[in-house]
Amino acid sequence: MANHTLFLSLLALSCSLAIAYEPSPLQDFCVADPSSSAFVNGRACMDPKLVQADHFSFSGLHLPRNTSNKLGSVVSPVTVAQLPGLNTLGIALARIDYAPWGVVPPHVHPRGTEILTVLEGSLEVGFVTSNPENRLITKFLQMGDAFVFPVGLVHYQRNVGHGNAVSISALSSQNPGVITVANAVFGSNAPIPADTLVKAFQVDKNLVDYLQLTF
Numbered sequence: 196m197a198n199h200t201l202f203l204s205l206l207a208l209s210c211s212l213a214i215a216y217e218p219s220p221l222q223d224f225c226v227a228d229p230s231s232s233a234f235v236n237g238r239a240c241m242d243p244k245l246v247q248a249d250h251f252s253f254s255g256l257h258l259p260r261n262t263s264n265k266l267g268s269v270v271s272p273v274t275v276a277q278l279p280g281l282n283t284l285g286i287a288l289a290r291i292d293y294a295p296w297g298v299v300p301p302h303v304h305p306r307g308t309e310i311l312t313v314l315e316g317s318l319e320v321g322f323v324t325s326n327p328e329n330r331l332i333t334k335f336l337q338m339g340d341a342f343v344f345p346v347g348l349v350h351y352q353r354n355v356g357h358g359n360a361v362s363i364s365a366l367s368s369q370n371p372g373v374i375t376v377a378n379a380v381f382g383s384n385a386p387i388p389a390d391t392l393v394k395a396f397q398v399d400k401n402l403v404d405y406l407q408l409t410f
């Protein structure tokens with residue numbers, strides 16, 4: 196009887212874990228239909244008879260992109276928005292170009308674990324565990340090294356070389372989402388009331404005003 200209860204609890208647990216992220220596909224594919232106005236979890240499927248190879252394809256990931264911006268990095272995402280065949284499949288990827296000392300600032304993917312591989316250059320990467328430890332787990336990566344950022348944790352990358360760097364990431368969602376911490380906290384629309392940020396960050400209002408203008 197105890198065994199039976201344990202089995203049922205484990206079964207319930209595994210089912211709830213299985214549906215916590217993307218549900219398993221119920222057909223071979225469900226290519227996103229850009230013309231559908233249906234609101235579903237993910238995107239509506241286009242007619243399978245109209246599906247072509249190009250719906251499963253994306254090109255240009257070998258091309259370096261311009262990193263002349265404040266951060267010195269640029270992300271080229273390949274999610275369901277760029278590659279409609281990813282719909283319902285629970286996977287996506289991104290190429291990232293880094294200028295020397297360029298940074299991908301602290302951010303979160305609310306729906307996806309990320310595994311990053313360095314293709315060129317060297318990166319410092321890290322993620323921070325949740326409260327109360329807030330432990331920073333960080334590593335220097337060389338070309339060919341891979342590193343995983345667990346779903347939902349704040350993480351960052353920094354090019355620690357004098358040359359350009361390139362990485363490719365795979366993510367466990369068709370639409371992992373990105374929340375850049377600074378933009379969400381100081382650049383929200385409408386702004387979070389300054390008094391809240393003054394207390395949250397234990398700084399004076401001038402600094403909060405400055406950061407809200409910056410983001």
Ligand SMILES: *[C@@H]1O[C@H](CO)[C@@H](O)[C@H](O)[C@H]1NC(C)=O
Pocket residue numbers: 261262263
């Ligand atoms: C890269 O972007 C910067 C800033 O937008 C621009 O000034 C520069 O000409 C661009 N470089 C190339 C090679 O396109």
